[in-house]
Amino acid sequence: MRTHLVALVAAALLPALAVGAIAVGAAVDASRQAFEDRLAGTAAALASAVDTEIAASVLALSTLATAHSLVDDEGDLAVFHAQAKRTAAMLGARIFLVAPDAGVAFNTEEGFGTPSQPVQPQTAAMVRRVLESGRPAVGDLIRSRRTGEAVAPVLVPVRKGSEVAYALGSVVEAARVSRLLGEQPFRGGGYASLIDGAGKIVARSDFQDRHAGQQVRDWVTDGAKAGPAGILRGRNLSGVEIATAYRRLSAAPGWIVTVAEPRSAFLDGLRRPLAALGLGGLAALAIAMLAAARIGRRVLRPVQSLTARAEAVAASGGNAPPMAPDEPASVREFARLQQAVERAEAALRERAAAVAAGEARLRAVVDTAVDAIVVIDERGTIRSFNRSAEGIFGHAAEEAIGRNVSMLMGAGDAGRHDAYLAAYLRTGERRIIGIGREVEGRRKDGSPVPLDLSIAEWRDGEGRRFFTGTMRDISARKADEARRSLLVGEVNHRAKNALAVVQSVLRLTPADEPRAYAAAVGARVAALARAHSLLAESGWSGADLRAVAERELAPYAAPKGSPNAPPRGPVVSLDGPPLPLAPSAVQPFAMVLHELATNAAKHGALSVPGGRVEVRWRAGRRTGDDGMLRLRWAESGGPPLRGAPARRSFGSRMIEATIRGQLGGAVERHWEAGGLVVEIAVPFLRAAGRGAGLPDDAEAIPSAA
Structure with a gap:
């Protein structure tokens, strides 16, 4: 029995120890995964921060590149130099204007008109690329001639009409990015690095002066080609075995952010708990074996007594003498215990059956x-x-x-x-x-x-x-209540806004001729009603720009197959990707398209047979218009134009007020000989709402209204 008890303890403990070893292995894997996830999360956060820093420079330069003092024919570079200096102060970096011959027109760190040296050869190549492609570019690490500091140039195109006339540039200072990386806490000698497309260190969270400009190991640059993010392992420039998480930048193609920590920092933290766990398991096994041996000896005493009594009975042929007083009383207790257990077992079996039946009935009721x-x-x-x-x-x-x-x-x-x-x-x-x-x-x-x-x-x-x-x-009930409350608030807001627009139309529409006044007001209120119908159909969640344009321009296009349609009626074409508008932007776009169509029907392409109106829009990353929705209204085939009108109409003022005041955008008109061209630019987040992400350029889906 003692041997069986020891074997039983071993059989119970060894699987438990095996399971513990498996659990330890799983814990080690989980710890390593958590270690790598922490590195990857830090790399993603720092990459987002660096992307934001570079994108801020690109956005500021792109905005500055549209200044009238730079792009207009009568522009004044001295005025633009002052504007650029204010923008440079906000960016914390100099701004310079580069001509196509790579000569620097001016630098904000110098007075206007001060001669400047041509840009460096690497930057000159970037200038040519920007002038040819018409897109912003971020260059690899260079050393500033003036200060010797490590910087990365950022260039955006400056358009005059349809041509790129200049490249407007700034720099991302490596020291500034290094401070940004250094704000992140690291453990165990960890650090973060920013690496350019040529594999050189642009910035590092520590020892920036020592590492800036150094070429990283090939296993880093080669491994980063596998995907936008990942975990790499190898030795750094100091020969230390490290684990590195990398993340590519979206604002600078080919650039990556890496976060590295020595692998020893991860392994050192595991050695002590693993050693303690192993020693503890061995100690537990030894103690259990000793306890089993001692318990076996205690259990064997009454068993040995019962065995001796049975042997005595067998040896005497059933005439065994009475038990001696000094014999263990446990023999009698074992017999009574067996009888008592048998009686108790029968009673408990009956009671358990009754309890089980009652519990089964109750459980059936509760579980159903x-x-x-x-x-x-x-x-x-x-x-x-x-x-x-x-x-x-x-x-x-x-x-x-x-x-x-x-x-x-x-x-x-x-x-x-x-x-x-x-x-x-x-x-x-x-x-x-x-x-x-x-x-x-x-x-x-x-x-x-x-x-x-x-x-x-x-x-x-x-x-x-x-x-x-x-x-x-009651989740469904709460959601229904919230939706009803939101819908009521939205309808109330839209109703108030609609009344305000109608009041503005009534007040500002010229009332010289009552009949013309009534027609103009009625048409504008009808345009507002069509926009609200679209919103109502979508549950006040917004509407697609194409649907808004189709409803506002449908009255001016000859329906196909109509017997009353002229042989060559005006044509209205729409060209642009699906683009959902926020509820707050549907009514402004509807009113703007209505005013443009009304003007075209009175004086432009929609007033004559064969006239044509093309409406195009786009918004996306690859177009170089990050953050802007651009809509172009182009008329052709209408009465010839002789330039801009002598005075601005109410419709023109209303379009200006709507685009600039309500949507924070800009409007440009071109009175070309073939017809009026209107270009509208609106911040994407104002048009599509704060929750919308800027899409990649989708394939345009043309249609004819």
Whole structure:
């Protein structure tokens, strides 16, 4: 028996130790994954910060490149030099204007008119590329001639009409980026680096002066070609084995941000707990073996006594003498114990069968209930958890039973529940028991869930007190209430806005001729009504720009197959990708398109047969117009134009006020001989809403209205 006990202990402990070893391996893997995830997360955050720094320079330069003092024929470079100096002060870096021959027209760090040296050869190549492609560019690391500092040039094109006349540039200072990287805390000798497209270190979180301009190891540049982000391993320039997370920049093609830490920092943290775990497992096995041996000796005493008595009976032929007084009394106790166990087993079997039948009936009722039913004891420990509760909270019954009920509560109630329960048990003062109310629960994944809760109190046959909570998930009801409230608020806001627009139209439309006044007001109110119809059809969530344009321009195009249509009626064509507009932008765009169409129908291409209007729009990253929605209205085939009109009409003023005032955009008109051309630029976030991301350029889908 002693051998069997030792074997039993070994059989029980060895699998447990094996499972522990597997768990340790999994924990090591999880720790390594967490280590790499932390590096990757830091690299992603720093890459986003550097992208923002470079994108800010590109955006500031792109905005400055549209200044009238630079692009207009009558522009004044001295005035533009002053504007550039103000922008350079905001950027914290100099701004320079480069001519096509790579000569510097001016530099904000010098007075206007001061002669400047040509740009460096690397920058000259960038200038040619920007002039040819018409797109911004970010160059690799160079040394400034004036200061000797490590910088990276940033250039954007300056357009005059359809040609690129200059390249407007600035620099991203390596020291500034190094300070940005250094703001991130690192552990165990870790550091972050910014590497340009040529594989040179632009900036580093520590020892910037020592490392700036150095070529990184080939395994870093080669490994970074595998994808936009990843984990690499190798030796750094100092020969230290490191784990490196890299992340490519979107604002500077070919550039990457790396975050590295020595692998020893990860391994050193594991050696001590692994050694302690191994020694502890061996010690536990040894102690268990000793305990099994001692317990075996204690159990064997009554067994040996019973064996001796049986041998005596067998040897005497059933006439064994009475037990000697000094014999162990455990023999008699073992016999009585066996009889008592048999009687108790029969009684318990009957009682257990009755209890099991009752519990089965109760469990069937509880588990088939639609509502969640949770039973807790006086300590707040969960004792029962039905299937509906599993569905609502995401915990299996085995996970929930035995834990405190506060695990199912929102953050506000979880910390106070035990105190509330103790106060009720002490004073009997009820706050929620017997009274239903709405509360916030917490699912297994941490997400909140609104509940309708009622609690009942009861006692079992032994007088122990329990509480049963019945809960119903009211998420759908809450969502419906929120949607109704949002819809009511949106409709109220839009109604007020519509009334304000109508009031403005009534006040500002020229009223010299009553009949013309009524027609103009009616047409503008009808345009506003069409925009609101689109919003109503989408549940006030916005509308696609194409749908808005089609509704506003449909009255001016001859319908196909119409017997009353002229042989060559005017043609209206739309060309642009799908572009959802925010609810606040639908009405302004509808009114602008209405005014343009009304003007074309009176004086332009839509007033004569064979006239043509083309409406094109675009918004995307690859076009070089990051952050802007651009719409172009071009008329042709109409009455010839002789230049701009002598005075601005109400429609022109309304378009200006709408685009600039409501959408924060810009309008340009060109009275070309073939017809009027209107170009509109609106910030994408004002047009599509704050929640919209700027899309890549989608293929335009042309159609004819």
